[in-house]
Amino acid sequence: xxxxxxxxSLSVSPGQTASVTCSGDxxxxxxxxxxxxxxxxxxxxxxxxxxxxxxxxxxxxxGSNSGNIATLTISGTQAMDEADYYCQAWDSSHVVFxxxxxxxxx
Amino acid sequence: EVQLLESGGxxxxxxxxxxxxxxxxxxxxxxxxxxxxxQAPGKGLExxxxxxxxxxxxxxxxxxxxxxTISRDDSKNTLYLEMDSLRAEDTxxxxxxxDQAFCTxxxxxxxxxxxxxxxxxxxxxxxxxxx
Numbered sequence: 001x002x003x004x005x006x007x008x009s010l011s012v013s014p015g016q017t018a019s020v021t022c023s024g025d026x027x028x029x030x031x032x033x034x035x036x037x038x039x040x041x042x043x044x045x046x047x048x049x050x051x052x053x054x055x056x057x058x059x060x061x062x063g064s065n066s067g068n069i070a071t072l073t074i075s076g077t078q079a080m081d082e083a084d085y086y087c088q089a090w091d092s093s094h095v096v097f098x099x100x101x102x103x104x105x106x
Numbered sequence: 107e108v109q110l111l112e113s114g115g116x117x118x119x120x121x122x123x124x125x126x127x128x129x130x131x132x133x134x135x136x137x138x139x140x141x142x143x144x145q146a147p148g149k150g151l152e153x154x155x156x157x158x159x160x161x162x163x164x165x166x167x168x169x170x171x172x173x174x175t176i177s178r179d180d181s182k183n184t185l186y187l188e189m190d191s192l193r194a195e196d197t198x199x200x201x202x203x204x205d206q207a208f209c210t211x212x213x214x215x216x217x218x219x220x221x222x223x224x225x226x227x228x229x230x231x232x233x234x235x236x237x
Contacts, residue, residue, distance in 0.1 A: 033224070
């Protein structure tokens with residue numbers, strides 16, 4: 001199955017924009033979801049169908065997907081956004097997760 | 107309130123079996139695709155299995171194919187994961203998750219991957235495989 005690749009870590013200062021990338025072969029031809037997971041907690045869906053936000057997710061979370069790269073963008077990053085972020089897509093009747101990106105806000 | 111509550115985790119020996127359950131409430135269970143996702147200690151998320159709303163279509167990760175079976179009992183609003191031939195590498199927290207897309211009629215017989223996204227997760231149940 002197709003692999004989804006994410007940078008293991010990313011650091012951002014409070015108030016700045018964080019861009020978490022997810023790359024995969026022809027990823028732009030598939031729908032991508034993004035999940036946030038804080039330590040000791042279950043994952044939370046933050047983006048689905050590339051760019052849609054579930055109810056209750058702040059507007060500072062946005063997504064895009066084109067070519068081979070999907071991007072989760074967090075504008076005006078806050079300390080509470082520090083978490084692991086995972087991309088997810090379907091490939092060949094399988095769900096595939098990226099390896100996850102640990103976002104540090106400092 | 108939409109809730110998912112997993113149970114059935116515990117310690118199993120290599121080669122042994124366990125059955126996980128996920129009790130759903132707060133939504134019409136039979137109208138949603140349900141999935142199992144696991145997370146090994148200190149590792150990322152790994153999808154395990156998914157089942158269509160009607161239960162007629164199931165999908166499994168290669169790592170569990172032939173060993174794990176996903177099923178659902180809509181009369182009990184419960185999702186199951188039967189795990190056989192357990193291995194040490196199956197040690198993980200197992201989450202059940204609900205799809206965000208509502209299905210009706212014939213659309214419940216398959217998983218529409220264009221709309222698939224896991225919008226509600228349980229708290230997880232821990233499976234440890236060790237002798």
